[in-house]
Amino acid sequence: MRTAVTGEQQIRALRRTDHELLRVATHTTMNWRGRESFTYRDLDSQPHFSHYTDFRPQRGDFGFVAEYRGNATGVVWCLFLDASSPGYGYVSDDVPELSLCVFSGYRRQGIGARLLGGALEAAQQAGVARVSLSVAAENVAASRLYAAAGFRRAPEALDAGTQVVDLGQR
Template identity: 50%
Template structure:
């Protein structure tokens, strides 16, 4: 998850952040502090026995919000597909499976934050995410109850 978080932070392809940056910045490092006791869960994608992507939901609260924080009880999505496996349906499969598992766990809504210019926003929109008006971090949300 740490490598996936770093890849997400460097989605442009340029090295904007290092492991030292994400490790020492609480706003970044809390994305890879997985806490099952708070409800966090995720899925992995493999190809020929090799890990090629991760998707997970993190339950943040108002005392330690993520960039896509909407409200307590609304988990934030993180998803990363390794270079060489993008644009092959891996991200779409991971996202759909994760949202399905979220529905099974009776999660009502899921949020995310995506930087301007990130092409992944098209995938998010295709999976039902809509922009949250007025959010300074370009947050999106999907209502899982309406996806049923």
């Protein structure tokens, strides 16, 4: 079921207390194909997954939540993960890794583009030079959204799904 979002949609800053929202969003993005390949148990027990739910503004992490009538419709978050615990889209310690989730029923309404644009603008204002992410080539909708925002394959990354955007070129 799709819910049309109107002017009642709000965008707010992600908070340290939004752990459960990030847990659900991470689970959703990990299972983007629509079937559960990864469980919440996997997410909670494996550090290479669980660090995506560890939002720490004190290390520079930032993000935004889209809400409609008090319910989260999407979330974008950028984490400064380091080489000792890299994410799938890790490039370097000074490049935050972006994750984006728009929940089922709210997709194809511009929420993802709005959240992505806001996160990249916030990164640019904070003096961040580049932002990275990881996206499966088969995830065509996400790949198109990221390409439209200027993301390209990260030449220094081992995985072909790791992409970066140079914020000085936007």
